Amino acid sequence: xxxxxxxxxxxxxxxPSGMLGGGFTAESIKRGIAMGATAIAIxxxxxxxxxxxxxxxxxxxxxxxxxxxxxxxxxxxxxxQIPLIVGSCGTAGTDTGVDWVAEIAVRIAAEDRLSFxxxxxxxxxxxxxVIAAIEAxxxxxxxxxxxxxxxxxxxxxxxxxLMGHDPIVAALEAGAEVVLAGRATDTSMxxxxxxxxxxxxxxxxxxxxxxxxxxxxxxxxxxxxxHVRIDGTGFTVTPLSPDAACTPTSVAAHMLYENADPFRxxxxxxxxxxxxxxxxxxxxxTVRVEGxxxxxxxxxxxxxxxxRLGGYETISLVGIRDPHILASxxxxxxxxxxxxxxRVRATLDLDPQHYELALQCYGANAVLGPLEDSTGDARxxxxxxxxxxxxxxxxxxxxxTANPLLLHLPLPGMDHLPSFAxxxxxxxxxxxxxYEFVLNHVLDLERGTDLFRIDLSEVANA
Amino acid sequence: xxxxxxxLGELAxxxxxxxxxxxxxxxxVLFRSEPDYTFVTTSGVLSPQAIGRLYDxxxxxxxxxxxxGILAVKISFPRPVTAGSFGDRDLHGGQQFVPLAxxxxxxxxxxxxxxSR
Numbered sequence: 001x002x003x004x005x006x007x008x009x010x011x012x013x014x015x016p017s018g019m020l021g022g023g024f025t026a027e028s029i030k031r032g033i034a035m036g037a038t039a040i041a042i043x044x045x046x047x048x049x050x051x052x053x054x055x056x057x058x059x060x061x062x063x064x065x066x067x068x069x070x071x072x073x074x075x076x077x078x079x080x081q082i083p084l085i086v087g088s089c090g091t092a093g094t095d096t097g098v099d100w101v102a103e104i105a106v107r108i109a110a111e112d113r114l115s116f117x118x119x120x121x122x123x124x125x126x127x128x129x130v131i132a133a134i135e136a137x138x139x140x141x142x143x144x145x146x147x148x149x150x151x152x153x154x155x156x157x158x159x160x161x162l163m164g165h166d167p168i169v170a171a172l173e174a175g176a177e178v179v180l181a182g183r184a185t186d187t188s189m190x191x192x193x194x195x196x197x198x199x200x201x202x203x204x205x206x207x208x209x210x211x212x213x214x215x216x217x218x219x220x221x222x223x224x225x226x227h228v229r230i231d232g233t234g235f236t237v238t239p240l241s242p243d244a245a246c247t248p249t250s251v252a253a254h255m256l257y258e259n260a261d262p263f264r265x266x267x268x269x270x271x272x273x274x275x276x277x278x279x280x281x282x283x284x285x286t287v288r289v290e291g292x293x294x295x296x297x298x299x300x301x302x303x304x305x306x307x308r309l310g311g312y313e314t315i316s317l318v319g320i321r322d323p324h325i326l327a328s329x330x331x332x333x334x335x336x337x338x339x340x341x342x343r344v345r346a347t348l349d350l351d352p353q354h355y356e357l358a359l360q361c362y363g364a365n366a367v368l369g370p371l372e373d374s375t376g377d378a379r380x381x382x383x384x385x386x387x388x389x390x391x392x393x394x395x396x397x398x399x400x401t402a403n404p405l406l407l408h409l410p411l412p413g414m415d416h417l418p419s420f421a422x423x424x425x426x427x428x429x430x431x432x433x434x435y436e437f438v439l440n441h442v443l444d445l446e447r448g449t450d451l452f453r454i455d456l457s458e459v460a461n462a
Numbered sequence: 463x464x465x466x467x468x469x470l471g472e473l474a475x476x477x478x479x480x481x482x483x484x485x486x487x488x489x490x491v492l493f494r495s496e497p498d499y500t501f502v503t504t505s506g507v508l509s510p511q512a513i514g515r516l517y518d519x520x521x522x523x524x525x526x527x528x529x530x531g532i533l534a535v536k537i538s539f540p541r542p543v544t545a546g547s548f549g550d551r552d553l554h555g556g557q558q559f560v561p562l563a564x565x566x567x568x569x570x571x572x573x574x575x576x577x578s579r
Binding site (some may be wrong): 440 | 480481482483484485486488490492516517518523525527529531532534536538540544545546547548549551552553554557558560561564
């Protein structure tokens with residue numbers, strides 16, 4: 001195993017996994033400490049899993065999985081006396097998400113007799129704050145969305161701002177040993193550690209982007225996280241697992257990952273530019289990167305995320321194996337829609353503009369829709385019938401109206417009633433509230449700490 | 463350079479898609495060799511216009527990057543349906559690479575029908 005002597009200049013950060021609750025071994029963290037880590041950073045959230053978590057203000061990860069990971073990290077961080085930073089707590093980084101992780105941390109500390117100064121950094125915004133910023137001309141849209149309408153802000157159940165490194169640096173400078181941040185950029189935690197030590201912005205932000213998904217920048221992404229050492233001229237990244245390697249290609253390719261532009265990454269304080277970066281193998285599993293640039297903006301910004309309630313969903317899943325129906329599936333689906341609209345109008349007095357339907361035929365074209373160009377009849381299909389309406393009661397009433405059709409609807413001209421294969425009883429599954437992301441805007445700030453609230457507390461277990 | 467007419471997915475080492483935030487989708491084509499990369503990037507099959515036709519999106523919104531240094535092509539465009547909204551078919555956008563991978567490449571110059579790989 002290649003380890004770095006602790007006397008090397010710069011900072012070393014362990015990034016154990018792409019997500020708190022995703023799982024990693026205590027041994028991998030020990031290896032990172034042995035490499036000379038001066039901090040541990042981990043991401044607790046993302047918008048990847050859709051708008052529900054922000055809309056409802058609940059976490060995607062299981063509490064038991066977060067507790068397991070956090071116990072390993074708190075123990076290692078306190079033993080080595082280095083800070084632990086968790087970003088985007090509770091998946092969406094709402095205030096409830098921060099408090100949820102904080103409660104778990106306090107419980108672990110009591111059980112394991114750990115003491116530390118804890119900072120909660122909140123990033124949820126009152127709609128009035130955002131609307132005042134719109135009126136002051138301080139909110140700009142990011143493509144593909146247009147100008148932000150105050151009513152869109154009011155329609156959101158939660159709005160969060162993505163913090164950069166500044167609020168995390170402020171918490172660390174206030175003596176926090178454990179920082180639990182609300183919504184934060186994937187890169188902010190690692191960047192905070194390096195920038196507060198005066199390291200240059202180019203290598204710092206590029207290093208932070210490289211490790212933001214843990215082992216994703218290695219040849220074996222499932223083997224565990226990475227350790228990154230950032231210094232005055234570049235950074236050096238090494239996997240924590242002996243079963244993985246960082247290669248110039250695996251590290252360079254990570255700039256492509258989930259990023260619309262392969263060279264430029266917009267951060268709250270400026271833009272990372274990796275177009276002149278060089279990637280060199282130091283040994284068979286360690287990569288050195290130099291030449292990364294960072295263009296500082298004239299003022300910091302905070303990207304906004306917001307989710308609004310779009311209605312309530314009810315779904316049914318029905319299997320179709322009848323070769324006659326499958327041979328004329330498009331005709332049958334059109335017939336289903338037309339009969340259903342008539343019945344909903346007749347029985348519920350609702351026109352199609354009062355609800356939304358989505359019919360996804362798994363086995364035919366559910367995933368690609370009109371882009372599907374593969375032809376040939378499916379052996380069977382699973383028809384996912386989705387309805388969204390302003391209330392759960394209405395959505396379910398429409399799904400119940402659809403039930404006899406999903407069970408028995410023949411093709412036009414058939415001389416008997418077929419019966420299809422419902423997957424569940426009852427066939428209707430109430431999905432609850434259905435949210436959608438509606439903000440893709442940035443708010444201009446004077447200082448990177450504006451908007452964000454730091455709450456310090458002493459967790460003492462003598 | 464390939465020996466016979468192939469699809470992009472057959473020639474490239476990997477063709478992948480993923481959301482880049484809820485409002486964008488991004489696709490990477492990772493090539494195995496410099497000749498494969500050069501063959502595709504000079505063939506004219508990949509362009510914002512071609513992506514516009516393939517995915518039914520406005521070519522003016524398509525970002526297209528050729529990355530010779532890592533033998534990759536990157537393509538990004540706004541999602542027609544925001545991730546996770548009602549009617550979205552692919553929450554993480556991970557399966558949307560398929561039409562791109564199925565793109566048929568021209569036969570390489572000097573290729574004969576009986577050439578075998």
